[in-house]
Amino acid sequence: MFELIAQHPIIAALVALISLAALFGAILGFAAVKFKVEGDPIVDQIDNLLPQTQCGQCGYPGCRPYAQAIAGGDAINKCPPGGQSTINALADLLAVPAPTLDEEHGVESEVKKVAFIREDECIGCTKCIQACPMDAILGAAKQMHTVIADECTGCDLCVEPCPVDCIDMIPVETGVKEWKWELPPLKPGIIATDRHPQDQHTGKAA
């Protein structure tokens, strides 16, 4: 045996490589079974990126069904509440080019909105309560209803069923807490004389 190997180095090399391959194969196989990580299913990852307004503007009854549809190959640009940033994030996740928002499903709103019920006009029909996907409307039959603003996602699904049109979508009030510094203008004028003199007074004390 040894002589055979000594005389034919090609056999020695083959034996060595095959045994190494078998060994590593076995180790990898063992590791694949033993250290198996239950991967985050793609639907969950997509669902995590969607804004969870459950508004149905994409044509599906909620964000998760749309996530399932995307996982099944549907377009990623059907979510107006998420807007371009959601589309970009989805494109990033799915490694596809980011399209622009499909206007057919609605337009991206700049300001966040919440539903507001004009309470003295409410007749207590409970239709908006049944329509709300968030359980964010409180009330009972023939009693006044009101919106829990913190839980409202601004999906406006309650506006349509209201028989007396007493629901408004009003912009969310933003206070000092929500305020954040703006990024400086992205394309600074490189040549000083290109800039408007007013701009020179706007920067911060730095």
Add this chain to the structure above:
Amino acid sequence: MTSLIRIRDIPGGIHPPEHKDQSLRLPLGSVPLPPQLVVPVSQHIGEPATPVVSVGERVLTGQLIAAANGVFSANIHAPSSGTVIAVEDRMLTHPSGMSDTCIVIETDGKDEWIPLQPCEDYHALDKAALQEKIRLAGVAGLGGAGFPTAVKLNPRSTEVIDTLIINGAECEPYITADDMLMQTRADEIIAGTLMISHLLHEPKDLIIGLEDNKPKALAALQKAAEGTRVQVVEFPTKYPSGGAKQIIQILTGREIPTDHHSAYIGVICLNVGTVAAAWRAVRYGEPLISRITTVVGETLEIQRNVEVRIGTPIDFVLAQHGFDAKKASRLIMGGPMMGFTLPSPSVPVIKTTNCILAPTLKELPPPAPAQACIRCGLCADACPASLLPQQLFWYAQAEDMEKLQAHNLFDCIECGACSYVCPSNIPLVQYYRAAKGSIRQHEQEKEKSDRSRRRFEFRQQRIAKEEAEKEAKRLARKQAAEEAKQKLAEKAAAAAPAPQAEVVAEAVAKARAVQQTPEEQQAKLERILAAARNSLEHAQQPLVPNEEGAVITQEQLEKQQARIKQAELKVSEAEKKLADFMATQNNSTAAPADTPAPANDPVAAAIARAQAKLSMSPEEKLRSTLESLQTRLAKAQEKANAAKAEGSPTADALQQGVEKLQQKIADTEAELAQLAPAASEANAPSAEQHAAEAAIEKAKAKAAALATMSEEEKRAEQLKSVETRLQKARERLAKAEADNDPNIEAFRNGVVKLEEKHRELQDA
């Protein structure tokens, strides 16, 4: 007092022009009461306070006007006496220029104080009461962040505080408020330090740290600290040594890990102004209603430090100092490095206003236009937090949140050293602030969307559950209706069930229940035998003398022998029983005609009888006849031979008998020979046998199937069979009724029984 503290250096840092002289030339001044005080309810980090006064109410100096909203908040007090004229949204002293609730007080000039509760000796108070006093006074960090002090003084029980650092570094250019405070109120600072040390269970080191550009303050503090264990330490001037993280690193060499407070590494760091305010709150019961502020800038005639009431409009303060609005480029609250441009001169002084900077255009020119980053790396050299500012800049531009967090954006203290050294004049800090804001906003949105998802999923579940319940109710109603219908039909069918037939059926059922299969009986007998043998063995065991009586008595021996005998008897009895049973079993299969049927086993007996009948083929009968004939023939021949030899007169008659017997044997043999061709037929099962065997086979298959079937399947199977039986029984009953059969009652009874069984199975 000589310092025992080793001074360390911080990475990076810069040396901008200090501009501290101009505000220190005049002694600490004061600002008269303005006609109106505008007090925002949110001057600190955390929840805004809730106003507790109403419009038109007269308030006294130091009266609570807005109460802390939770732990992470601070009380707000009236800075002077007067009347509340409005509780409304006013522009805040905040870079956003936004408006929020402010309490507006029209001062009456009397400055009438509420009764205060001074405390001569804080040692007399327990620590919770002491802390409560500081909390009620609304003390918040006066260094600039506005962190509620009471929260800081209540570290978690797991955090052992070994160092208390009082921050008097005041590293930012222009600002001298803390310097002035240390010069004028050194004793208050030392007393406050000792009080807080008491509150924190006496940490090992009490250090007041300040930069070496404040010799007067150092001297005053050292004088006041004489005889106490407070160490006053000075260290080289370098911006931003006054940052909490930086001064901790300079004085202790420890660094605060990301996402932790200083208490995590056993250090509490407070500003000198905060300590003095806390002391006044405890000693004199004074709430925080005023502070020392540096009013500085070349647009002012007078540059100095002033003690100013919180809520005083900044334009009022500036007017007292000869402010020339024409010369001013902008107004800044805080220093030139970390301060922000005021949205309007009319905003009020708040708890964190340490400096009002009113520079001329020449003094603080607007930043030059930003140019492209040339990757020079000066910012990385200047960064006191050892971050990579230019990398952060790229990622902030690209809004790459993950990369920003991976590069520890949140460790940035926004000191502005990177922007200061940047040769391209890039407003780096503004990028970081914007990026931090975006990340926080993103996290909040994420949290909200997660909550929305949970709510939505919960709603879906609830709706599904409701649907399921409805469906179940519907099914239950349907079933109930069916049952009612069935019962009605039953009543009609079983109008008069015969009691006699029922008794008979019951008896049959009983007999069935009692009866056992031969296998079971055998097993039982074997068990009995095994048990008997066991007890015999047990009895035969040699006697073991017990502990007390070492000798085995005669009585014991006799007893044992009796036991052995009894056991032996039992064994033999059991053996006999088993043998008998086996014999009967064998007989019942081999020669069944002889076996008497066991009385308690009518079914088995019947089966045995049937089997016997079946096994009695004509061939066998003939053979046995033939055998007996042959023996008779042999005997007759013998007798005939004997008679012949003796010459008896009966010899002829005997010979005739032999011949007759021979004839008979021949006949029988002929008959047997005739039967032989039909042997195969005889071996083949007759119709009767076939049916019986088929039934047995069926039963066996059923039993096997039952064993393998699950409980539900079994039930279903049973149900099915019962149903078919019921149908058959009904048919038979109908036929009997048509024929007017005498057994009609029995049939009816059977149907009722089956129906009952059927219902039982359905219910199960």
